[in-house]
Amino acid sequence: MLKSISQNIPSNSRRTLLASLAAIAFASSFSCAFAANEQGPKIAKAPKLVLVLVVDGLPNEQVQRYRHQFGEGGFKRLLEQGAWFGNAHQAHGITVTAVGHAAVLSGAYPYQHGIIGNNWLDPQTLTSIYCTEDSQHTYLNEDTKASDGTSPANLRVSTVGDELRYATGNQSKVITVSGKDRGAILLAGKTGTAYMLMKKSGNFASSTYYMQNYPEWQQQFVAKKPQDRFYGKQWNTLLPEQAYVGDASDDIVAPSESSNSKRFPYVYDSKSGKPDAEYYEKLFTGPYVDELTLEFARAAIDGEKLGNNSAGVTDVLGVSLSSHDYVNHNWGPESKMSHDHLQRLDRLLAAFLNDVDKKVGLDNTLVVLTADHGFSNVPEFSQSIKRDANRLEGSKMLQALNQHLQEKFGVEKLVRKWSAPNFFLNYAAAESKGISRTDLENAAARFLLNYKGVANAYTRTQFETGMLPNDRISRLMQRGWNKQLSGDLVVVAKPFWYFGSANSGTSHGSPYTYDTNVPLIFMGKPWIKAGAYSQYAEVVDIASTLSHLLKIRMPSGAEGRVLTETLR
Structure with a gap:
């Protein structure tokens, strides 16, 4: 064959060509022999489920400060079996809930994604705009006020979920749940489905942007009124009293003359003597809204068959856990209350991850955990340790x-x-x-x-x-x-x-590291190499990394990097 190819070619060029063709033939036969005797690297199958956990208002330093007290299966499992970045940040200047949640799955900064705060003013009319308000839509079967969050209309970019649904012809399911409307809606993107807890009724609801009728599984969940079982319960410390000796004094974070003077035990009741809007709103400050949120997430996994999609494609479940933010606003991240709440959240996460393992399999699930922002200390506490605050x-x-x-x-x-x-x-x-x-x-x-x-x-x-x-x-x-x-x-x-103008409590929203440094953990053995990573990372890197692993187009405003150091 080589001889026939070389006919009509000058002799000096013919030798070069014959040598080249022979080398190619040898290399090809060697490659075939090598392939027959050696197994190449395995390419991990796509995850059946991407589980995105966002803890509202969790500074990374709290995870490190209290990690020795975590139980098995929650934060400890994520830290030991996942890739954890200690130097990860919400890398924008106004660190509030809506802005942070918008960053997680869009991979974009506010100058692009358009969510510049929880609220902002229209520059022309100076009227207030809520981040997820949309007058074209209302809550489904729930009371809706003018500025309630009912759609992602103000989000200007796509998300990982949007791009995944586009890539799979809308066969992938993207379901999000949160105690806050903005926590669910901004994770869901334009084409996912968001559910949020109603403070007036205590129900998990959605809006007419997403559907006209609820699926049967949601109706069954709401009919049981699980939110009412906490009425009259007390929130008290989970661990022995000695475990809290390093926390700030209650006299500093909850002085008797302040508006947030309540201390342990914290009682969940109302003036009416029965579950009502006062009681449901009170539930947010403590562990029970997170417990309800994770219960609803379990119902969504079963009802929507998340992670067991009949089309064989990846699904996304976003869970935003709202209560740590309320606790930290009331008493600060240095308080016994915040310390205890994080321990209780740890146990709730452990039970939830165990159930995900049973329903989907953690080896089939890619888990991401992060936060929307950190927190500053209560000014009175900062003053007690000689800070200008x-x-x-x-x-x-x-x-x-x-x-x-x-x-x-x-x-x-x-x-x-x-x-x-x-x-x-x-x-x-x-x-x-x-x-x-x-x-x-x-x-x-x-x-x-x-x-x-x-x-x-x-x-x-x-x-x-x-x-x-x-x-x-x-x-x-x-x-x-x-x-x-x-x-x-x-x-x-x-x-x-x-x-702020209150006489107690604290907040967030600054560009300082106590507000920007948040936990960032990826866990999923087939795709992720476990370990503690010292490299600088940003929350916007989540979208780029997930897009790479899912082999889909990156969201339209994504600017993060693929965290290649963590990938198998």
């Missing part, structure tokens, strides 16, 4: 800024409104008096830089031109600023300060 009251700051600008320029109300951490300036009024936009912005920013509790102030001009300092905080704030939606002046509080 306090609360920044926005209305007073707005009043002082307007007074200063009026004295400087002779024009009233040059700041139209405030919505933490955004100020909206009255450019039209300024320009009508010959005041340039940059002069107004710079005068406002200079004043705020000297305001007690303020660390920095960024202007619209800085964000639009990219003329920002080259430091971490500035980069995070740039990512969190959306040109169409955000304010004209954005303020960063000093470390351990936060925006």
